Amino acid sequence: MAVAISAAALLPVLGLLLLVLWMGFWQNGPGEPIVYTTSHYRKIFTDAFTYKTFLNTLGFATTAVLVALFFAIPLAWLVERTNLTGKSFILAIVTLGALLPTFFTAMGWVFLLHPRIGIVNRFLMDSFGLTQAPLNVASIVGMGWVEGLGLSSIAFVMIVATYRSMDPSLEEAARVHGLGILRTLVYVTLPLTFPGILAAFIYVFTIALSAFEVPAIIGMSNKIFTFATFIFYKIQPLEELPSYGVAGAVSTILIVLALLLSWSYFRLLRFSHRYAVVTGKAYRPQPIELGSKGRILAWSFLGFYFTVAKLLPLLLLVWAALLRYFQPPSWAALAQVSMNNFYGLPWKLLLQGAWNTVILMLAVPTLTLFICLAISWTVLRSGVRFRVLFDAVAFLPHAVPHLILAIATMFAALFLLRNVVPLYGSLMILVFVYTISRISFATRIINNSLAQIHPELEEAAFVGGLKLLQVMWKILIPLLKPALVYAWIWMALLCYRELTMASVLVTSQANVTLPMIVWGLWLGGSLNQAAAANLVVLICMLPVVLLYFVFGRRSRIAEGA
């Protein structure tokens, strides 16, 4: 039965991918008789605009990774290898930063660095009499910077895991035999963590390559496209008709790229695991003592990170939310401060969005865990032939950009299933695609946990006369509970902040979600109202974050990402 559930859940994944592939060869829109063509692919490789988009995407993703690693590597080293006070708190906060919606920071940075309204630019122009804005967030580097800040949490979690999996006595052996701290770092620590850092590089790069929120919030209105926004634009253009063929072709290329990157990621990971030695003792190495100079340096770095990644965007959003028109802080501006933006919010819509979001947060993690238990059991326990195939397919939703999953789902609902099930515009379609997109994450968590449980524990129950379902319910689920609770809460939080997939599939009030309302206000040009809505959304998220702190954090943080 478990096998049947896994198959039923994984077949749609393959179906969606084939659909994208198929879409790329359509000459005309759906509804008309199908004519096949390869012209989209030819156009992509010859057209100057798509070529530029390709370079944009590359530059954007590279900047994002470099920014993320610039913060993540020193932070991970400080937390894992030094005696900095409050390490475990820093670890928790930085990890939790992965949940801060990227559209939130993106909006904050627009208010800071937009060439026309950004307060930093206005300040610099007024102070130095410049005629042009010196800094521009609506550029490849600017967007990469914002995306990198958002991805720094994931990179941090991965690099912490690299440090942890490394046998600390490898560094101690160097110290004892006469290499100082610096030489140990150069000749032992860095070479040994290099594969792990490179793996984190590729992992984060893959995410950035298809990242949607930052290019959508900052880039689209300024006509700067990356692959993700380009595809989105082809599906929901402002003037022309949607061209699914082009979207399908670009998506296919993006999928191939992502799969290649994921493949090299796993190769590297295996390589770095060769360096991980399992020690007989579970001791933590004596942390390196920071002198007073080192402590000041460390705290300045931490302060800088939290300021640019969290504090500044938050302050700017609060400031924007209190004003009718955005303007730099001044006495005149202070006189205009009011709560009017909050009063003026579309509260009825927000309530509907909150209701939908709550349903998603309850339904999606539960459904995903149910499916992924079946998949993990199939892969690790059932002994079914082709079980490795299940594992591979369960990994696909991670590698395939979520935007593309959403587009394929929309396409299927709109044209293939229209007369079978009325999915389009319903909340069900969001439940479906959110669940599909989280299968990789949940499978990995459950796989890791299930691998720690000796099969004989279940076999003893089988021998004792329990049936498969009873074994699952009485033995496996209680043993897996910490991992399940952690995965459930984390997925619920990811559901809450999800904008990418919603942007394609939310088409009516019936399935509107909170992030979509924020985005709708932003796209409609009411930036200050969008800021207010964003704050409301963020405040509503806090109780769930608290839940995570109380229940979820006990299981291993390093499994996150």
Added chain:
Amino acid sequence: MISIAGVSKNFSADDRSVAALRSVHLEVNRGEFFVLLGPSGSGKTTLLRAVAGLEKPDQGEISLDGKVVYSRSQGLCAPPEERQVGMVFQSYAIWPHLTVAENIGLVLTHGRLRLSRKAAAERIRYSLSLVQLQDFETRPARLLSGGQQQRVALARALAINPALVLMDEPLSNLDARLREEVRTNIKKLAVQIGMTVLYVTHDQIEAMVLADRIAVMAHGEILQVGRPAELYRRPASALVAEFFGSINWIRGMVHGNNRIETELGPLWIADSRHCYGAVIVGVRPEDVHLRSSNEGENRIEGKVRTSVFLGDQIVSEIDVQGKILIAKGSPDDGEPSDTVFVYLPRDRLVVFSDRVPSNSLE
């Protein structure tokens, strides 16, 4: 060579503090093979790491070769790289991104000695020859077997020609057969180059084979220091006695000079000056002799319950007035008959004040 005075160390784990070392004093002489023996959690590894500089004690003083390397009162704690020791780790800590020769070379060229490449190559060859790995120089370290890694670790520790070599359970990850072989080699090598060794293990056989002297540790304290035979024959406490192999315990009360009234009847001991009141008498199984007559002192009648032939010895369970004593005898003595007289020689009995220490070490 090593002088440790009043060294204490507390660890805080899960918001409570655990004493890993409680005011430890220890002197190790030059050229000595010194073993720290104790169960896990006894503090032996912490003590070794404190000597290496990998752990900073909370109290006390440590000197190596007459030079103070740690002193709480002077606020001094020399980093590991300045202590000039060699060390073999439990996991070997062979750098997997380097070759065998590079593993040793890195220490020689970038460690304290700062040798030239040429001088280092010479030393690499020499130290590899000490562990019979001459032909492995260019082999990537991660392709070595566990035993080979262990030997590279040893070669690396010896390469800098250290006055002191520290070894942290170096044999615990090897399989049983290999362990015996490597054990012998380490001992030979230590004698051959006359090095001072501080060696940590939880295996008392290993300790007795290797050590000139042993310090038995438990709960962060040193229970007794002595030569292997001393610790076996004259343990200072029941804890130490139990740690060095199985032993029979008999309860009793001291009654006059050298005589103890036990649960099995009166027993004579060699010297009762240091004990009084309720005591326990310990006797090792090989010192429980089976006789056919009750002529002579310390003989008690008993029934043989089981008797197992193990080739080089016969192990019997003797029921003496409802109490089971284990006896180990030579097969040459023949199968014991049903009823025997247990003979406990008075110079082989150890006496401690009453506290049966079963499993108290764990």
